[in-house]
Amino acid sequence: MSSGWIIVGILVILVLFAFAAYNRLVTLNQRVGQAFADIDVQLKQRHDLIPNLVETVKGYAAHERGTLDEVVKARNAAISAQGPGQVAAAENQLTGALGRLIALSEAYPDLKANANFQQLASELADLENKIAASRRFFNNAVQEYNTGIQQMPTALFAGMLGFTRKDFFDLGASRTEVETAPQVKF
Numbered sequence: 001m002s003s004g005w006i007i008v009g010i011l012v013i014l015v016l017f018a019f020a021a022y023n024r025l026v027t028l029n030q031r032v033g034q035a036f037a038d039i040d041v042q043l044k045q046r047h048d049l050i051p052n053l054v055e056t057v058k059g060y061a062a063h064e065r066g067t068l069d070e071v072v073k074a075r076n077a078a079i080s081a082q083g084p085g086q087v088a089a090a091e092n093q094l095t096g097a098l099g100r101l102i103a104l105s106e107a108y109p110d111l112k113a114n115a116n117f118q119q120l121a122s123e124l125a126d127l128e129n130k131i132a133a134s135r136r137f138f139n140n141a142v143q144e145y146n147t148g149i150q151q152m153p154t155a156l157f158a159g160m161l162g163f164t165r166k167d168f169f170d171l172g173a174s175r176t177e178v179e180t181a182p183q184v185k186f
Helices: 002-060 065-080 083-107 109-113 115-150 172-179
Strands: none
Touching (some): 002 065, 002 083, 002 109, 065 083, 083 109, 083 115, 109 115
C-alpha cells in the first residue's frame, strides 16, 4: 500500500511540475506577443508620420521625386509586412529611405529651416528611440522564451505542446547602417 502512495505522490509531483512549466511557457509566450505589439504601435506611429514628412519635403524638393517615391514604397511595404522577420526587413528598408529623405534637408536650407519639417524630424527621432527601446524589450522577451523552451526538463515536452522557437527582431545585414544614428541638424 505504501509503494502505491509513493507512485501516486511522484505522479502528482510530475503533473504539478508539468502544469507549472506549461504556465511559465505560456507567460513567456504572452510577453513576446505583448513586446511585439509594443513595437507595432511605435511603427504605426512612424508610418503615420511619414506622409506628413514627405509632403513637407515635396514642397521644397519637388525634383527629388525618386527619393520621395522610395520612402512611400518602403512605408507601404512596412505596413503590409507580417511577423518579426518580415517587419524587421521592411523596417530596415524604410529606415534607409528615411535617412536619405532627412539627408535632403542638407541640400535645401529653406527646408532645413522650416518649422514643420523641424517638428516632424524631431518627432521621427523620438519615435526611432522608442522603437529601439521596444525592440530591445522584444528581443529580451524572445531570449527568455527561447531559453525557457530549451531548458531541461521543459525541453522534453515544450515542442509537443506547440512551443516553438521565436525569431529576434534583428537588423540583419544593415546593422551598421541602423546602429549609427542619423544626424539631423537644424
